[in-house]
Amino acid sequence: MAKSSIKDMTQGSPIKLILGFALPMLLGYLFQQFYSMVDTIIVGKWLGVTSLAAVGATGSINFMIIGFCIGVCSGFAIPMAQRFGAGDYHSLRKYTANSVWASIVFSVVMTVAVCLLCMNILEWMRTPDDIIDEAYQYIFVIFLGIPVTYLYNLLASIIRALGDSRTPVYFLLLSSGINIVLDIISIGVFGMGVEGPAWATVISQGVSGLLCLVYMIKKFEILHIKREEWAYDGQCMKILCAMGIPMGLQYSVTAIGGVVLQAAVNGLGSMAVAATTAGSKISVFFSCPFDALGGTMATYAGQNVGAKKLDRIHQGIKSAVIIGSIYGITAFGVLTAFGKQIALLFVDAGEAQIIDRVHLLLVIISAFYVLLAIVNIVRFCIQGMGFSKLAILAGACEMVGRGVVGFGFVPLFGFTAACFASPAAWVLADAFLIPAYYICMKKMRILFGEERGNHDGNE
Numbered sequence: 001m002a003k004s005s006i007k008d009m010t011q012g013s014p015i016k017l018i019l020g021f022a023l024p025m026l027l028g029y030l031f032q033q034f035y036s037m038v039d040t041i042i043v044g045k046w047l048g049v050t051s052l053a054a055v056g057a058t059g060s061i062n063f064m065i066i067g068f069c070i071g072v073c074s075g076f077a078i079p080m081a082q083r084f085g086a087g088d089y090h091s092l093r094k095y096t097a098n099s100v101w102a103s104i105v106f107s108v109v110m111t112v113a114v115c116l117l118c119m120n121i122l123e124w125m126r127t128p129d130d131i132i133d134e135a136y137q138y139i140f141v142i143f144l145g146i147p148v149t150y151l152y153n154l155l156a157s158i159i160r161a162l163g164d165s166r167t168p169v170y171f172l173l174l175s176s177g178i179n180i181v182l183d184i185i186s187i188g189v190f191g192m193g194v195e196g197p198a199w200a201t202v203i204s205q206g207v208s209g210l211l212c213l214v215y216m217i218k219k220f221e222i223l224h225i226k227r228e229e230w231a232y233d234g235q236c237m238k239i240l241c242a243m244g245i246p247m248g249l250q251y252s253v254t255a256i257g258g259v260v261l262q263a264a265v266n267g268l269g270s271m272a273v274a275a276t277t278a279g280s281k282i283s284v285f286f287s288c289p290f291d292a293l294g295g296t297m298a299t300y301a302g303q304n305v306g307a308k309k310l311d312r313i314h315q316g317i318k319s320a321v322i323i324g325s326i327y328g329i330t331a332f333g334v335l336t337a338f339g340k341q342i343a344l345l346f347v348d349a350g351e352a353q354i355i356d357r358v359h360l361l362l363v364i365i366s367a368f369y370v371l372l373a374i375v376n377i378v379r380f381c382i383q384g385m386g387f388s389k390l391a392i393l394a395g396a397c398e399m400v401g402r403g404v405v406g407f408g409f410v411p412l413f414g415f416t417a418a419c420f421a422s423p424a425a426w427v428l429a430d431a432f433l434i435p436a437y438y439i440c441m442k443k444m445r446i447l448f449g450e451e452r453g454n455h456d457g458n459e
Helices: 014-047 049-056 059-086 089-124 132-144 146-161 167-189 195-219 234-266 270-286 288-306 310-343 352-366 369-384 389-413 415-419 421-458
Strands: none
Touching (some): 014 167, 014 270, 049 270, 059 089, 059 234, 089 132, 167 195, 234 270, 234 389, 234 415, 270 352, 288 310, 369 389, 369 421, 389 415, 415 421
């Protein structure tokens, strides 16, 4: 086993561990978003604003489905992080094997279902007639790639559960380069439309997933699963689904609000959709540090729960919130000052109305980035502690925030109202998550206190 690849987060300075783990994850998220942005930039510059709007119109449904896949894989890794923290490698391998069987079933069922229904969903979302065909061409290919989404995200989540946040990043760097090259070839050489960048995304993610698999086989001896450990285990599967499905649903429930909002924005016309597409891509890119902090806290909390070190979890929360707040304030300043210049990456300078709308969206959203930092940090910490079902309720809060803005305010106040949808979602989510965290900590302290008492009595 590659000892240097594994990181024990149950001892040492929390802030140093969190930064050391989060930075490689951040690099991975940045490159993931980078090649997603390249897709959008190439589409907008080479295929035009209409094609840009078509790709953007699929954003919320894309997040709802692909987000479920990512959430399920992250949830599957939580019991593995806990077993690793407890030093129980046999159970770690059993969970790994059963997560593979579960992922195969999930990916096949989801691929068939969403590919059959994606046109119906686009029609329900009131996708404008001038972009719906291209939107379908793009999202259908993305949905065909659901199995490779599971492949990469499951294996990357397992590797991170063992404390190695660097290796998945290296593979993403390589796949990012492949994605960009394939974008250029598919459109510039073969003359493909929006389906070209979609295939580029699927192929490049498949490459990174296969690289993760080869790496795990060669480097992690504790994951060399014995024949009997490959057997279906009902208890393992129950725990995996209890962790994974709520985390997946949390993404999907959150995205339902985004779907409602997207439908409302679609009603404003393709120019509003294009502005939202560009602004959202930029905002998601700048939000990557919050995703990295969240992913870090899931592993950090999982390992420390396994080691029964609850005080370290609270210390980690404080450290992560400080880091996230400093970055959030900095990002607000950068986007306020340079938002228009960044928007020029996606559209030509002559599209003044779109550029102004993109800047407005960026300023409003980034003003609330500190709230987003708290959402990610606390939510993933709770999930890492094993309370995944609460993730659905947090997602429901975000859904309500975006849904209310989409249904009630966008038709009345237009694009400006849409800019406040995400901040409204984060306010509601924080109002739920902060007290939920303290309740979870109280339950864990009672549980561990009882276990210590029983243990002492038996001795």
